[in-house]
Amino acid sequence: MKQFFSVADVANLSQLVDEALQLKSNPFTAANLGKRKTLGLVFLNPSLRTRLSTQKAAIQLGMDVMVMNMDKEGWALETKDGVTMDGNTVEHIREAAAVMGQYCDILGLRSFPKLQDREEDYSEDLFRKFMSYCKVPVISLESATRHPLQSLTDLITIREHWHETARLPKVVMAWAPHIKALPQAVPNSFSEWMCRAQAEGMVDFTIAHPVGYALAEEFTRGATVMHSLDEAIEGADFVYVKNWSSYEDYGKIHSVDERWMIDSSKLTLTNEAKVMHCLPVRRDLELASEVLDGPHALVIQEAGNRVWAAQAVLKRMLEQLLSDN
Amino acid sequence: MKQFFSVADVANLSQLVDEALQLKSNPFTAANLGKRKTLGLVFLNPSLRTRLSTQKAAIQLGMDVMVMNMDKEGWALETKDGVTMDGNTVEHIREAAAVMGQYCDILGLRSFPKLQDREEDYSEDLFRKFMSYCKVPVISLESATRHPLQSLTDLITIREHWHETARLPKVVMAWAPHIKALPQAVPNSFSEWMCRAQAEGMVDFTIAHPVGYALAEEFTRGATVMHSLDEAIEGADFVYVKNWSSYEDYGKIHSVDERWMIDSSKLTLTNEAKVMHCLPVRRDLELASEVLDGPHALVIQEAGNRVWAAQAVLKRMLEQLLSDN
């Protein structure tokens, strides 16, 4: 694996999930694979789970990790080409990426969208330039439009908690209210991965959101989309709760309708569904405390699985690096 | 040891001090004890000594260390239960702590008091919730009301510099002036530890402060309290200099009386006392430069001993972890 940016970078989804679960059973099976290899984690935005779980995964593979909070320990990067850099940006992504590629065998990058210009965000210009100029394998720690480590984690978590063989689990991604305009990266990515998983006969996938919150079509092909939460979650085995701002009316908040918040009474409509969320979650705004603190919530185990997703991906990248040499 | 939050978590004070001094003589006796164990250090507030000494201690035990500056690299945490999170806090301590516990075998947490609501600060609500929800052993890197790694360090330093057997060392904690309102955590903790040490026949302990600066009674039981600096330090073997804001008139500064600053002339009243301070110290405001730069000051050695205090505590926690498995 030479990059991990979207589900398209995964040749065999089921195998990768299996490998992650094997690493969870036995974290140190490849404890020397990354020896004398350096992972650089570059953050242009805050991070808790991604930061710690990816570090932990790398350490368990024997790698050395260097963290660079570019926004706080460094300076502002220019991404546009052909501009005279006489403004606030101090270094161009061309140089910054290339230099970090000199020091690291694999790089991770986190970069949020600005939510102002849809075309710019969805071009993934910054991320693509970073991947291109650094000349080493890049693992996405969340980009403007995707968060593949989260989605792989989610698929691992669903696999781990589904034991029936007679039927597929019904997975519903349910939009939830929020007061801040959030990126579509997590829901895009979850949808992209679930549509692929559905196509490969692993899940049955439905999306529920209010009118005006349709995601970009490229991420949702094959999904059942509904505008009624109650209808969508009927018989659900997994409910994946997530807010996002509008893609159509880009970056805007149309609704904070509290009837879209999953609580215990909503859960009665489901098949004793497990409730997932990528975290951080705003209690009693996005998701009811009674659910988060109850037996249906999987959010902590899900966050814990971030380690195994990252470790499986890094392992693949290291194997590729070693076979290339 | 499953938590290190106050002196009550230490079964045998003298043994822990001895162990720290043995580690100082031979830092790598347990260099593999922490192999494949991860320490997470979570800072909600700035830190120099605590940050570096705890990292160093963990490294010398073979642990991997991950540092999380939650205030700068992450986001604001909610601690109150039962509130709709539609304000500035992004994640609840329930989730944040539980998630960090997924990635780390032991966690350290630093969290200062706000000095606005005494009851809230002294409830140690944030710290107790963190300990409860993370489900792994927690080492305090300073909480709202205590700084036990500092106090253990101080006891180690006193033991190291006291060679008489015929009598106990007279230890005096002397309030000092400061222009900023500082927490009571360090003096509470020092007093708590010295009262325990006094009860176990290790020291003779006196506190000196101006009227209006009494600490909470729970920390000072057994101490001699005086309101005259000169009388208190008479014949002192160790003078522990520290400012704190008022506990009674909570978080307020009543006095910056420079006659409470220890200088060379004050030292003539003592028994050639060693002078200690947890640092950072404001020169010539809290403590005279002539003392800090002179032969009586122990402050640098004291700061150096932070490593051995942390290493002794982490060693205990690792031993417990390994015996539990």
Added chain:
Amino acid sequence: MKQFFSVADVANLSQLVDEALQLKSNPFTAANLGKRKTLGLVFLNPSLRTRLSTQKAAIQLGMDVMVMNMDKEGWALETKDGVTMDGNTVEHIREAAAVMGQYCDILGLRSFPKLQDREEDYSEDLFRKFMSYCKVPVISLESATRHPLQSLTDLITIREHWHETARLPKVVMAWAPHIKALPQAVPNSFSEWMCRAQAEGMVDFTIAHPVGYALAEEFTRGATVMHSLDEAIEGADFVYVKNWSSYEDYGKIHSVDERWMIDSSKLTLTNEAKVMHCLPVRRDLELASEVLDGPHALVIQEAGNRVWAAQAVLKRMLEQLLSDN
């Protein structure tokens, strides 16, 4: 080597360059030299290349690395002696340096000039006090007036890309426009190292800058100084592009004359010169994109060489430490 602050700390320039290139060929020849030794990297200012390359170098020597962003994770330091610390500074450099020396075997420090008081900046008061009080070897990660790891890197890069034996390479440091007032540290240091290299028969060195941009004489003794860019770069084998603010009219910007920007047409005057820059570089302000993206640019390789410069210096310091014990 007990400190690495200026070229004067290097006994044999050519040997150190050779050693760095040997480490580049074989990064792990001394992979255990730094075992159980700790490098502390203290940043009072932002850093990308220096931060990552020095970490990487230390890791390859087997050292443990602790990073301290003193400006963000800590607090403001006082450097003046004899002042009552009742202002904004929280800790004196005397204590802060001494304490960090307790935790680390080698310390690195980065500290920029304020560009307000020339005498203060050029006294290197902060850096000298840090070196004096910490009592362990100190490696400069850039100080007010010098950046020796960059300069050693530059000499390594020139050596690596010069294969003629019949004559010396003509190296020209060319002032370039910038909109911000930058320190003289990099040009001072480059000049100091090139003058030494010239004296030892390794290069032929010229400086080109507009009138009003003369560097302090102590750094430029032996260099040919010209005020015409075109004349200076005639026949140049290496052009080292760098902006600096005025030393004479201290910290001021006198010119942003775009005719001082190196572009492809300027390069025709040279001997197919390789173009160097310490980075970050502002494209099309300091240096034309067409040059940075073309075959003459060495800037990425140069940045990559920062690792080997740091590793050679740290190796010397470790050897000294071990021979002292």
